[in-house]
Amino acid sequence: MNKILTVATSELTTLVRSKAFLISLILMPVLMAGSIVLAQATRNATDDRHRRFAIVDYSGRFAEPLQMAAAARNEASGGGRFDPVVVPVDGRTADEIRLELSDRVRAKDLFAFVEIPASIADADAREEIRYYSDSPSYLQLPQWLRTTINQLVVGERFRAAQVDPQVVSRLTRPAGMSNLGLLARDATGGVTPAEEVDEIRAFAVPGVMLLLMYITVMSSAPQLLNSAIEEKMSRISEVLIGSVTPFELMMGKLLGCVSVSLLLAAIYAGGGLVVANYWGYGNAVTGGMLAWFALFLVMAVLIFGSIFIAIGAACNDLKDSQSMITPVMILVILPLVTWAAVIRAPDSTLSVALSMFPTSAPFLMLLRISIQPGPPMWQVLLSAAIVAGTTVLTVWAAGRIFRTGILMQGKSASFAEMLRWVRVG
């Protein structure tokens, strides 16, 4: 055990003394915060380009109101303007008009054009507004046109039916809704009122917990692959195996990796809690969540660390390891591509299944724990047991691969050979 701790201590001190670690320690939260701020800023940023579009109104009733609506919108928004141009419907065919306007769009004289059919106001006719442009990903203008023209059309329909649109507006005003938690009875027998759902507690906290675990695992575990290859190719492993067994060496490196990830998590989580407390969200993360976080983090690091160190021991250079890493990366990104679905429906069959799948369970079960009210305790315990079993299995298998591979020179091993080493030893 002493030798395992000696190796682990060396791994930990080597990493935390490195400039790369210190830089990434500071840079990571800065980059994360910066990207969130940037996303928010750009989401709300106004589009300052003017969009000139043509209106071809076959009904003859909506071109002018549409122009007025555009003027009102331009005055209110202060950003890029919508500049309508009315195209007269003369004796030309519809296709001739469309072709001419399409050419004008290509020539950048117009950004788009919209056709309003003649019987658009006839509800039974089921006509469609047609929008033409060369920029299919730009949605602001077509969305505004759809909403605005529909408002005008519906208003016209009510007028035709001699129904006052204002009465309709008043009568169809939707009722608001508050999203609340549950009431409870307190110790004195009184009622604790339901609290309004806070989006930050509901979504941000689970998301941050997942992201924090993901970042700490991926900051530490893949380093074991590089470390194993370096030690193998520079014959350091031969010197080390003269002093420790392959299993002691591997366990020392894994424990060092666990220490690094716990240290990273403690620093980030500590900083996060200070900020959360400042903004009044200090109690959003409970002691239970942190305990499960630590447990699942340790097991995730051991699982992925074992996989990476086994690949490193079986390969002779980084290039050879790339092909082996691909299937591992699929397992790695699985939690990231599915977390949104789990947040939306944490008790769905998919969410339950993913929080039991060995490699995604540490991340997604933690996510479910962080979402109120949390999963049933039996699911949490079952997931922890599955992950613990997977941890033991991967460490054992990695030990067999590491023992053979770390001193092997020449050709890198294939997956089939690695499996044989696991079976035969």
Next chain:
Amino acid sequence: MTDAIALRHVTKRFGAVTAVHDLSLSVPRGSIYGFIGPNGSGKTTTLRMIMHIILPDEGEIEVLGSRETRAARDQVSYLPEERGLYKKMTVRRLLRYYAQLKGRRRHEIDPAIDEWMARMQLPGVLDRPIETLSKGMSQKVQFISAVISRPALLILDEPFSGLDPVNAQVLKDAVLEMRERGTTVVFSTHDMGTAERMCDRIFMIFKGHKVLDGTLHDIQEQYGADTVRIRTALGRAAFEGLPGIESINDFGQMQELRLAGDPQLFLQRVAARTPVYHFEITRPSLQDIFVRIAHPGEPGPGADGQETEGRSEPVAAAQ
């Protein structure tokens, strides 16, 4: 007391290739034991089996009286031919780390580090990363990392390769000092002169078979005094056409010949042609014996499946 190393009928195969065949040897405690052999003969494989880095397919290996892999691990230090040092680590951290892996405590290690750094003439580099050291310096650091834990057995694979004469001498002196402290030293080398001068016993392996095992004196006795060292005014040209010469080793200023006939008659014939400045009848050098055994084209011992010990068949005489 048991031998430091005892191999009994050890065989190691890599696929269809037998790297080491039915090898037996004993290394007495407290001795300096030289491993020699051509490239690819099985030296490093044998050393790695002794270190339990790889396991034999047949036979037994005892190290410091134990067959148990772990028992002797802390008492044995190994210096591989290709140096294994962490480039980014400082010298001090590396030496502490390797010593701690041998079970030494910090308070024991630091004084020993200072002593050895002075001994190996490496002042002022303790806090420098390994990658900033020259080749010679890093080799000396690796040597220190192997000896700092005061091992009972020290195994060095080509420790002097690539070193300049000054650094090589420093290392040799350190090896001799280890022997004086009671450490058994086994080292492999291509430098026959060093092996002759330093080793108590010499072991040669060729194509996986043991071909020599004994003291230098015993080995040379097997070949007899059939070697002449001569320096003449004409150099090699002085012997052109003379009978009885089996091989010539030309060192430029001096030649070493293996003679089949009477050396006195040979001297007369040469003296008749040119002035002779130096003439010495001697036993073959270890280099000469090595070349005789490992000359290309020789089938090698054990071609008929039998192991040979001591003298191998003489190589064909040079023309």
